[in-house]
Amino acid sequence: MDHKIALIPGDGIGPEIVREARKVLDKTAKVWRHTFTYTELLMGGASIDVHGVPLTDETVAAAKDTDAVLMGSIGGDANTSPWYKLEPSRRPEAGLLKLRKELGLFANLRPAYLYKELKAACPLREDIIGNGFDIMIMRELTGGLYFGARSTVEENGLRTATDTLVYNEEEIRRIAIRGFDIAKKRRKKVTSVDKANVLDSSRLWRSVVEEVARDYPEVTLSHMLVDNCAMQLVRDPGQFDVILTENMFGDILSDEASMVTGSIGMLSSASLNETKFGLYEPSHGSAPDIAGQDKANPIATILSAAMLLRYSLDLDKEAGAIEAAVQKVLEKGYRTGDIFSEGCTLVGTAKMGDLIADEIHE
């Protein structure tokens, strides 16, 4: 089949890690006889250098004309890069915010998966880790507290700040449907996280999630309060499959879950809209400290490419083959510097990409 993929290498290590992900996609296309047509787009500092802005309207239009976008990461060193002398709306990160908005990306997926080969990097005790964990955090991305009305006023010398947490049932329903659809492709368990003992928005969240659950009898739904969930993630992470939650709770819980895997260079992510379209990117930044040195771990980007195949192109087998190839290369003891431990073989960015591409078979 023919598919159009936009590639946004971005800044720092972005071009190096996207190059390796493309290598892996090319091998996948060859094995399964697909055609991937790539469109390379500029965003972030790379776009500022050429166009003076972090994202042009032409780039947005070109991205919309593809089936999915794979991004490296954007941004530079905030202390030294000239990009950060610009006004905030012209800085690299503004490009990403604009792209997310233009593409209507409301569902954010962040897997937290502990490879048994990388157990040493996990800060949790061996008896807590058990057989490892494989969690998918599904976070609502365009509503809630970060998008509600806000104000700061001063009256009689007293400053008062207000933020508003708003959700309507449609916003909740569409993310819940996505969460249950994804659970169907996994271990069929959804934990919906809220603060329904205090917040009205959480009580609505809970009741809409229950309505949606009726259409998914094969998926088990449970509810958990957010404070308990924060605790359970470090007490018994193995109990979770899909965690479905609103924007701010998801922001905090997804960082917590990724920290317990211990390896920032391994963590992929996806942001999806109403259609199959999505933006896929590693959870880490552009790591300017190691850019251009063949030191970056490309696995988070390669796993993001696997998510792109699964969620935007419905190529489940191919996505699984990429994930299995990553597992195989780790089993054989190859490591980039960020995940290196005694007795392993240290490899650079390009070699890691070669090794993973070589392990992709039908």
Ligand code: NAD
């Ligand atoms: P960072 O994630 O770029 O780096 C943090 C540390 O992790 C650094 O020591 C870095 O070398 C290391 N690291 C990160 N990814 C790695 C990888 N793949 N392999 C090996 N080591 C890796 O975070 P930061 O330093 O706070 O931010 C740097 C820039 O990235 C900033 O401009 C920031 O705004 C930007 N950023 C962009 C995104 C994005 O594009 N979505 C996300 C986060 C940060």
